[in-house]
Amino acid sequence: MRIAEASEQSGASTRLLRYYEEQGLLAPGRNTSGYRDYSDRDVELARRIRQLLDAGLSTATIRTVLPCLADRAGRLEALCEETVADLPREQVRIEESIETLTASRDAIRAMVVGADQMK
Template sequence: MRIGELSHRTGVSHRLLRYYEEQGLLSTTRTPGGFRTYAPEAPTVVQQIRALLAAGLPTRVIRDILPCAHGPAPDLESHPDMLAVLRRELTEIEARLECLAESRDILAGYLATTEARGTNG
């Protein structure tokens, strides 16, 4: 299929599909006329890429996981090195969430104190 059809079937822009190709996430071949063509499983690969990006994974990690992915989700049981990478990424995300929660609490405290002064003054 060509890029327009893949874009239509996945809801992903042409530009983003080309970016996925540049990052080594999505493979393509070229016709003699220079048009990109994608394999029949490309829509599934694009869905996997989108899901992994939504999970917060960087493209360098996704590039390593995709060869293990078959169907809608990666099957990593036979890839302990990838499981370790995902555990490390999850730990980093959890740490960022803790920092965000602390930031939220500090800002909420400032707002509460300021608003309390405004109603008392």
């Protein structure tokens, strides 16, 4: 399928699909004219990439996690064990981001409440 249809089915914009490809996260085939040719698997992979990005993982981390999600047997097993061992660092980073965002939200809330009280 062409990029517009893949975009519609995956929920990722055409720009994001190109970005995923640029980052080495997605590798759609090419037809004889050179246009990207997305498979159903590519669409599902784009959805999964979006979910992982929404969860706070970086594209570099996603690049290492994706093979483990796709194939949990054989030669990838050692790679996946290593990747899983690295995930606690990602978890700490995400939790620190949550704490920072929470502090920012609370500061903004205090300003809004203060402004409302001045009225």
